[in-house]
């Protein structure tokens with residue numbers, strides 16, 4: 001199956017209200033160009049240097065999303081052009097994004113990454129940390145970032161019950177924040193959850209942004 005066939009097949013399973021982010025990390029510029037030619041405009045990458053090379057050479061109307069663990073010292077490189085950062089996993093990082101956004105005269109859209117999975121290694125705010133941070137003066141001060149939603153990953157397990165309950169937990173956190181800290185803020189509307197192996201379940205549980213890599217591009221190339 002070609003990249004464009006895969007895209008077509010996957011898009012047929014995703015409602016129009018759900019944004020498909022094509023995760024192109026470790027895939028070639030040629031593969032991205034093929035997806036672009038098939039109409040895809042939103043791509044996600046995990047590594048700053050890899051993204052920098054692709055951003056320079058590929059069409060300028062691509063919307064690049066950052067989805068990987070982001071080190072504070074790398075923010076300045078993506079701040080001029082990044083369209084959404086999914087993986088803001090601590091308060092200090094959001095402050096740095098705010099600082100670099102200001103230097104670029106931008107307001108950068110961000111998702112706060114929540115940790116609900118079983119693995120201790122996954123990054124992100126714990127639900128209570130998230131609520132406390134949203135209520136803090138530190139958060140209120142940040143004028144060059146706009147928190148437009150949350151991102152999360154389910155536990156890495158074949159246990160569908162666990163995966164579904166992780167998605168339900170993320171949806172609950174999203175709904176609560178929307179009704180409280182972000183009440184009346186229409187821009188807070190993105191719930192990014194679901195990857196190649198679990199996106200259909202994620203959509204059933206309320207995801208409106210899915211991050212799909214291998215189901216589009218095949219196994220990662222390098």
Ligand SMILES: *Cc1c(COP(=O)(O)O)cnc(C)c1O
Nearest residue numbers: 023067195196197211212213214
């Ligand atoms: C790599 C990655 C994906 C895509 O994973 P696939 O299983 O290839 O679809 C989604 N989200 C994050 C955060 C990733 O790092």
